[in-house]
Amino acid sequence: MELVKDLPEVFEEFAEQRKNSFLAVKELKDQGVPVIGVYCTYFPQEIVMAMGAATVSLCSTSDETVAAAEKTLPKNLCPLIKSSYGFGETDKCPYFYFSDLVVGETTCDGKKKMYEYMADFKPVYVMELPNRQSEMGLKLFREEMIRFKEYLEKMFNREITEDAIRDAIKTNNAARRALRGLYEVMRSDPTPISGHDLFKVLYGSTFKFDRxxxxxxxxxxxxxxxxxxxxxxxxxxxxRILITGCPIGGATEKVIKIIEDRGAVVVTYENCTGAKAIDKLVDEEEEDVYLALAKRYLEIGCSVMTPNPHRYELLGRLIDEYQVEGVVEVILQACHTYNVESGKVRDFVKNEKNIPYISVETDYSSADVGQLDTRLSAFIEML
Incomplete structure (x- = not known):
């Protein structure tokens, strides 16, 4: 990337990174590089990097294949799950097609059962994720890191050394620091760029295979x-708006667009595509690399955790550091974990941080754009 390019052109490059990497993933396959497809922020990238493999985020943010998925899955299921399954079953996602292995995790019930169906047409490995951020949960997750490492070694006939994992930890931490430096530019008031342009770079960077x-x-x-x-x-x-809640991207970018078209700016994203994925670093001084990885990833504040203190810690810190004036929580239809937790998020934002909060429920269609526009416009006018 060259500095002579205008900023809008740079942002569009990142926005198109997902499509631009279709050819790159094929080239990796042609070179004999293993490709691991993933969906979740809890996935320990460093173990795969230590094997010399590539990690790619799989397609799951469009309604293009939802109808196909509904032939197998219930209609009243989270659109992210239906989209994930549909793209895999129909082979309309090049990343899924070229993946040697799909790695899932025991987060919500819908995803866990979806992986069972997916295993009928693709090798799938499901990591055991604790549902509590406790000492017992940490012990379990550390053991799961080792079990996953051993599975990869056996499947791909490659040794994964602890030194290689340490190198991968340093590489990935450097990438996280750089991305943190990017979203921290939004602390300025007025902001130097739009929240949508920030999102393009954050989302596009997940499709960069060489970390x-x-x-x-x-x-x-x-x-x-x-x-x-x-x-x-x-x-x-x-x-100044903070977005929290379910993973956003693709179809749900409509929420960002509405907010900024109506005169506000999204200064930070707490959800998986934003701060949640890059806020914490892996401890490079910890002698036990598996414990270091387990600690870092288990601290992610997702609603599948009970209780979920790390989410409120990050939310509170972002609200303060980015001078947030209103919080918008985006909840995908039938996402029970985030929907149930939204009451506690609302109370935290309104009662402890003393700023306005609104929750919007949506899916991957454009049918609700008018309704979203009406509600979010009123919220921004109130600010």
Missing amino acids: AKIPAEIDEVVQQIKDDEAKGNERKSKP
Whole structure:
């Protein structure tokens, strides 16, 4: 990436990264590089990196294959699950097609059962994720890291050494630091870029197969943003919004667009595509690499955890650091875990942080754009 490019062009490059990497994943396969398809932020990337394999996020944010999935799965199921299964079953996702293995996790009940169906046409490995962030949960997850490592060694006939895992930890931590440096530009008021442009880079970076190259690319983007900001281009302060809740991307970007079309700016994302995925680093000084990985990943604040203190810790910190004036929680239809937890999130935001909160429920269609526009417009006007 070259600094001579205009910022809008840079952002569009990242927005198109998912499509641009279709050819790259085929080239990896042709070179004999194992490709591991994943869905969840709890997935320990470093173990796969230590094997010399590539990790790719699988298609799951469009309603294109939902109808096909509903021939097997219930209609009143989370659209993310139906989209994930549909893209796999129909072979409309190149990443799924080229994946040698799909790795799932025991998060919500819908995904766990979906993996059983998926295993009929693709090798699937399901990691055992504890439902409590306790000492017992940490012990279990550490053992699961080792079990997963041994499974990969056997399946691909490759040794995964602890030294290689340590190198991967350092590489991935460097990528996380760079991405944190990117989303921290939104602390400025007014913000130097839009929340949608920030999202394009965060989401697009998940389709970069060589994690070692991410810091240099992202640092260039950050420097260009700062250079552009230093020119003193006139910007307007806008109501500052934090988005939390279910994973967003693809079809659910409609929420970001509505918020920013109505005069506000999304300054930070707490959910999986944003801060939640890159806020914590793996302890590079911990002698036990499996314990270090288990600690880092188990601290992710997802609603599948009971209780879920890390989510509120991150939410509170982001609200303070980014001068957030309103919180929008995006909940996918039939996502029971996030839906049930939304009451506690609402109370935390309104009673402890003393700022407005709104919850919107949506799916991957465009049928509710008008309704979303009406509700979010009223919320922003109130701010």
